[in-house]
Amino acid sequence: MARFLNNKDQKAGMPPGSLVFTGQHKISEPQIRVTEYNSSDLEETALESVTDIPECPAQTKRMWLNLDGIHDAEVIKKIGDSFNLSPLVMEDILDTGQRPFVEDYQDQIFTTLKLLIAGSPEQKVFTEQISFVLGENFLISFQEQPNPTFDPVRKRLMKHKSKIRNYGPDYLFYTLVDSVLENYLKVVEVMGERIEDLEEEVTDEPSKEHLESINFYRREIAYIRKAIRPVREIILKLNKLDSEFIAEETLVYMKDLPNMIDQALDSLEIYKDILGDLFTTYNMYMATRLNETMKFLTVFSTIFIPLTFLAGIYGMNFDFIPELHYKSGYYVLLCLMIAIAIAMLVFFRKRKWI
Structure with a gap:
């Protein structure tokens, strides 16, 4: 499957709002976790069935519903019916090839982002889609598979005096988005360290393997930029939203998020330039070595x-x-x-x- 654009054949010819999953099945069964909390109480439950989803909480409590595994359209539809989600929102959740964007509906805010997954230096970077639905007293997050990115947020949520417990679901939404952006910086940092190591090797003595590595990292940098570049527009739009679901106190924290995106994009531009310089260095070295070879053979x-x-x-x-x-x-x-x-x-x- 192409990394830059997913196959859309499954949805070809279908009307808008059709619930068809496009992507890869990454876990066997969807996992639903519900966390109901306020400043004094917290209750976390792993649901065995989608029919066990509780109703929207009262004003005294907030709810965070997290779904791992979005390949089952029936589960998405059940959650959508329980929280009155738009068919277009459910369609976008199931489409893992979506470009990151944010949409302000009358009774909820829908946001979809990409989470970066970096393996060993020989492996490609892949993305997973993460979607959020923010409503009155609730936040729903949809992930393709369990991921440790949100674990620090869960630990903070367990603390009685944490801001997450005392603020609304909009602040929880902010912390989760902040975790995704921190993930971008970590992946860019890892890629940067590998590129800097490659730079030292190429400077010492370039080889054919180094040329393959240069081209590999150039493709990875382009793929990462495609995933995170639209996020800056999303953050700026969230900061300008006139929505009752995002409090003024939360907007103060959200104003710092564009700086994280700018830092990631600036770093990517720097590493892109470094790779371009390495490519030039490699070609110059090979040309020089060819000249030396031709000089020896000419003398001979x-x-x-x-x-x-x-x-x-x-x-x-x-x-x-x-x-x-x-x-x-x-x-x-x-x-x-x-x-x-x-x-x-x-x-x-x-x-x-x-």
């Missing part, structure tokens, strides 16, 4: 040109050539020719010309 050829010229004129037409009378002279000469060819190949290999 120049030495033998006059010898070949003399042999071409006189040939081997001498009366006294002792080697002609050797019984094994032909085989000795043949072995000598093979030995010279092998020695030259070894020499060229040692000099890394071939």
